[in-house]
Amino acid sequence: MEYFLSVVKQYVNFEGRARRREYWMYILFYLIFYVGAVIIDYVIGLGLIALIYSLALLLPSISVAARRLHDTGRSGWWQLLALIPLIGAIIVIIFLVQDSTPGDNKYGSNPKGING
Incomplete structure (x- = not known):
C-alpha cells in the first residue's frame, strides 16, 4: 500500500x-481498487465510479511508468508504443518487466543501491 500512496503523492x-517493485505494487493496488470500483458501480447501477477512479489515476500511472522506463535506460516516451494495437502493449510490458540498468544512467542513480 505504501508504494501505491508513494506513486500517487509523486503524480x-x-x-x-x-524500481520494478514500486511499479508492479502500484499496478496491483490500482487493479484491486479498480475491481472494487467496478463492483460498486454494478451494485449502484450508476457506472461512473470506475471511470472517475481511472481518470483520477491516469497521470500517476503515466508518471510511474515513465520512471520505470527510465530505470531500464529508456525514455518515458516509449509508453506511446502501447497505442499500437497488441504488439505495442506487449513491447511496453517487456520493457517494464526488465531489470534496472546497473549503476547510474542519464535519468539518475539506481534506486536499488550502488551495486544494482
Whole structure:
C-alpha cells in the first residue's frame, strides 16, 4: 500500500527512476481498487465510479511508468508504443518487466543501491 500512496503523492514527477517493485505494487493496488470500483458501480447501477477512479489515476500511472522506463535506460516516451494495437502493449510490458540498468544512467542513480 505504501508504494501505491508513494506513486500517487509523486503524480507529476516524471524524473528519476522507479524500481520494478514500486511499479508492479502500484499496478496491483490500482487493479484491486479498480475491481472494487467496478463492483460498486454494478451494485449502484450508476457506472461512473470506475471511470472517475481511472481518470483520477491516469497521470500517476503515466508518471510511474515513465520512471520505470527510465530505470531500464529508456525514455518515458516509449509508453506511446502501447497505442499500437497488441504488439505495442506487449513491447511496453517487456520493457517494464526488465531489470534496472546497473549503476547510474542519464535519468539518475539506481534506486536499488550502488551495486544494482
